[in-house]
Each structure stands twice: as C-alpha cells, then as structure tokens.
Amino acid sequence: MKYTLLIIAFLLGIHPSFSQKKTNQSITEFDQFFKTKDRRVRTYLEVNKLTNQIELSIFPKDAFDDFFKYSDDGISIDVVQKKQYTCDQFDVVKLSRRGRYRGILLKKVYRDYLVRARKVDNRSNKYIIPLGELPKKYELKDIELNYFIIRGGVDYYYRSTYHIPGKKLPAYDLPLIYFSPPKSNSILHQSINKDEIEYTLHYKINETNFDSLEFQKLYDYLHLSDYKITSFYIKAFSSIDGDKEKNTSLSYLRAQNIINELSPFMTNGVQSIIETGENWKQFFEDIQKADDKGLLLKSRDAIRKEVNKNPDRFEQLLSQQRIATIKVRLEKLVSYESLEEDQTYELFGQLVSKENYEEAYLLQSFIIDKVKNGIYSTENLEEKVQLPKVKDNIMLHQNFLVMYDDISTYYYKDELIDSYREMLQLAPENPTLIYNLSALLAKCIFYKWDNRSIKEVEDNITYLKARNFNKILVDKLILNRWLILSRAAYKKGDFKKSDHYNQKVYSYYRNLDFDQEDKVRLAQHFVEYSLKDWAKEVLMDGILAADVSEKLLYYYINLTIIDDDQVDRMIYTDLLKKAIKMNRLRFCVLFNSYNDLQEGITFQLLDHPKLKSLYCEECFDYIQEHDVFN
Helix, strand or coil, X not given: CHHHHHHHHHHHHHHHHHHHHHHHHHHHHXXXXXXXXXXXXXXXXXXXXXCCEEEEEEECHHHHHHHCCCCCCEEEEEEEEHHHHCCCCCCCCCCCCCXXXXXXXXXXXXXXXXXXXXXXXXXXCEEEEEEEECCCCCCHHHEEEEEEEEECCEEEEEECCXXXXXXXXXXCCCCCCCCCCCCCCCHHHHHHCCCEEEEEEECCCCXXXXXXXXXXXXXXXXXXXXXXXXEEEEEEEECCCCCHHHHHHHHHHHHHHHHHHHHHHCCCCCEEEEEXXXXXHHHHHHHCCCCCHHHHHCCHHHHHHHHHHCHHHHHHHHCCCCEEEEEEEECCCCCCCCCCHHHHHHHHHHHHHCCCHHHHHHHHHHHHHHHHCCCCCHHHHHHHCCCCCCHHHHHHHHHHHHHHHHHCXXXXXXXXXXXXXXXXXXXXXXXXXXXXXXXXXXXXXXXXXXXXXXXXHHHHHHHHHHCCCCHHHHHHHHHHHHHHHHHHHHHCCCHHHHHHHHHHHHHHHHHCCCCHHHHHXXXXXXXXXXXXXXXXXXXXXXXXXXXXXXXXHHHHHHHHCCCHHHHCCHHHHHHHHHHHHHCHHHHHHXXXXXXXXXXXXXXHHHHCHHHHHHHHHHHHHHHHHHCCCC
C-alpha cells in the first residue's frame, strides 16, 4: 500500500511538466508546419444551409495529420454575432477578456472524433467533417464562425473566416463559332442576317472632312428602299502626333461631320454610339511591326515628343491612324415570319437542293434563332431537315452542331464530338471544324478529364496557328488549355504544377484584348487558386480610371478591404466613397455576415474604426429607412 501511494504521488508530481512538454512539442511542430506549408493548404468552417450542420473542411485531405496530430488536438468554435457590431455602440469589438476569442465558445471537438466523422470529398480532394448542428438560438444570417485550432489541449491558433468570391473559369469565353460564307454585296445577305455594314473613312492631316469617294459606297446602300436603319456606331480618331487638345477637337469634329451626313437617314429611336480620341491602340499595334519598338517602353508623353520631333519619319504609320469607322445595322429586308415552321424547313430543303447556298445560310440562321428561343423544336428540326452528308453541305451541318452546343454543351457533348470527327473525315483540313472540335473538347474536359483530348487540343492549336486562324480564338484556346491543366494539377494536390500553368495564364493574358469584365473573371480565377496578389495586379490598371466599372471596383475592394494597411491609405477612402456613389446598397452588403442570403465579406470588418465610421455614416440610417434586407 505504501509503495502504491508513493507511485501515485510520483506520477502526480511529474504529470504537469510532462503534459507541458507534450503541449510545447505539439505547438512547435504545428508552428514549423505552418511556416512551410503551401498557401493553399487550409482549414475552414461553414454551416451547411440544408442540414444546419457546422462542417470543417481540410484541403488537401493529406494535411489532416499536420493540423491534428495528437489526441488532444482539435477544434474550438467561436460564434460571433452581428449584434456585437451595432452602430449605437461605436466601440470596436475587442477580444474577450476570458480568452482570445470574440463571441461564445461551443463544445471542443478533438482528434478521435474528427477521425471517426471525416468523409472524403474525392472531387475536391478534401475532408469534410460534420461537427454538430448550429444551436437553434442562432439565426444563420446573424452569426459568423471563427475557431481555434487546439494543439496539445491548448486553444492555440485563432482563425477568422471571411468570404471573397472566386471562380474557377470553366472555359474562358470559348464559344463554338458559326460559319458564314463570304459576304456578297447582296443587301439581302447583310440585312436578313442582321449584319452590320462597316466602312472605314480616311482623313488627311489636320482635316475634318472625309474622302467623299469612300463615303459614296455607304451612301448608295442607304438609298436603297424597303429597309430601316436600327443603329449607328461611329469611332473617329486622330493620330497621336501634334497637340493632345487639338487632336481631341479634331476627332470630335470628324465624328460630327459624319453624323451630319447620316442625319437624313436617322429615324426616331435609332441608337447611336460615338467614340472619339487619339488612336493609340492602332499606333501601338503598328509600331510593333516597325523598327521603333523601343518606343513601347516609353510613356505616352515621351512617345508624343519623339514623334513630334520627326513627324516625317512616322508619317506612314500616322496616316493609317487618322480614320473613322462606321457601323450601320439594318433591319431585316426579307422576313420569314409569315411561314409556318414546316414551311420554313421545306423552303430550306429546296434552297439546298437548288444549291442556292447564300439564301440557305440566311434561312438557316433564322431557323437556329427560332430553335434557340424555343419557338421551333429540336425534334421537328431533326425530323424535317435531312441534309445529305456531302462536302458542299458540311458547314450547314456544322452550324446546326454549334446551335446544339449553344443549347447545352454537356447534354449533346458525345453526339457533337462524334459528328465533328465524322465531318473532318470529309474535310480534314477545315480550320473552322478543327477549331470547333478543339473548343468542344476543351469544354468537355471540365466535365471529365481526358489526357488524349488534351493532346489533341494541343496538336490542333499548333495546326491553327500555322494556318493563321483567327488569333483571338486561338489565344483563348491556348488560355483554356492552361486553365484545364492548372485545375487538374490542383485537384491532385500538385500545387507546383498548378502554379506553373497559372503563371502561363498570368503572363499570356497581357497579349489579349481583355475588357474590364474579362479582368474581373481572371482575378476571380486567381483568387480561387490563392493567388490574390496576381488578382489585385490584374485589376490595378482599371481602378483609378474614370470609366472604371462597378464590377471591377467592387471586386478590387473585396480583395483588399480585409487588409488594414490598405484601408488606412488615404486613396483607399476615395475608392470606397466612389464605390458608395456607384451603389450604396452593394457597399453596405459588404458588411453582412458571409452566411446571409445577400452574403457579405464579413461583419467583422467593423473592427476597423475607419470602416465602422464609414459604415455607420453611410449605411445604418439607409438600411433602416429603406428596409433593404427584409
């Protein structure tokens, strides 16, 4: 008995130091892991909105033992409530005096339970672990979940959650293309297809009147009868030499002269868009082909000075920039609206049999428009239109395939791929067929991985480049191939390879003519791959522009508003005020719970005094007055 008591006393004596040593070891190992882990290795908490279960996700699943190695490692959930951040109590929320948390701690969950409860999500290579239901006293839209990672029994690493929308690009604007035969001068062809008649007018230096002979062709079209003009689009430019202010005036006067000439043809309700300015885009494109590429490294002011010093040297380029482009859209001259569906198909068959292909393509575009809008059925089309599978009809066949792709790539994918392969046996070098098959394969790979298709797309890109096929489409095909390879590597946990392909995307997008919406989509893609610095860089050029879109500005704010150093900058306050002026409701929603149906980033942004002051000033009364969230 005496020895038993001595042993118990000995064990009790060493237990605290032994336990502390184990805790220190667990924390040291975790710190080392956290310093060296890939930025995409992570844990996060969310509430399943269907089951109300709190779920812990661990990506990739192989990282589970790094986060929770010992039996006394686990998760401690902190429920933070929006009511803690009200404007009538202006102080920012401090961490609890009871510990380092902000709200109310739920029951701790340790490794043994996490191991038993974890489920593999093979599609995304992660573990999902249900941790129990959110207590019924909480409204999901009014709370957010922070959490501790417990190491060695100690609440050690505190995590706040926030929401920044990302998006893996499924296919970057990669539609299949319809074939249109070379355009004749037939006004039937142009008008029934709702095409734009496009003309380019040239100007001499410092003159505002265009070449009357060039304008005569458009003038002749406009004097034809039985049609209506529905819109004009005029782009009038000056060259970049001379004085900027004078150039602005020149391009404006050139546009006005065109409008004056066209005004007799403008009926009520005609849409007109006018764009003026210096033709820098054309200058940069032309200078790349000349011997003065070094100018591309200089600022616009420096380039202007260089050109003005020796205008004769650059005149050949400058003369190509003094232009105006006019696009006139005409309403259909001939209408098939009076025909019944079956009559339309019968007429189409007659046109094909008579080899009247010009009108056959026009009627086909009418049929396709009706099918896509649900007015004609695909069943009737398949039953009534039987095109002989001969070489002359191949592109008519392919246009119907593009229509099916527009309706649903996934539903028709196998049928479309088989049909394209069959047509390529008749026309093996047709670049439109090769491009469309490649675009289709690229899109379908997102549904189901296929190494052979990847190689086929790569070979087809090489062929299309050699044939000088449409550069914009080939560039987007190249971009999509890298997006596919990046996604595949990411799903396998091969982050190095994923980064390699995303680096190619990041470098290559500069070669493309990306508008603001394209840039936002690319930024969302980089966020999905934890490349936020690249995402911000993609958006940086546009945020201070006078014509910055609401979408681009708000996404930039989404990316940066969680960074206190950014928020403290004076220029950032200006950006926020600009965003409020564009859309105050959208600004106020940023401070919603990320669990709200109108999901925000996080209401915990209101920990920052500047943001809370701006929110309470711009949003508190506005929300109450307009009852915007009810």
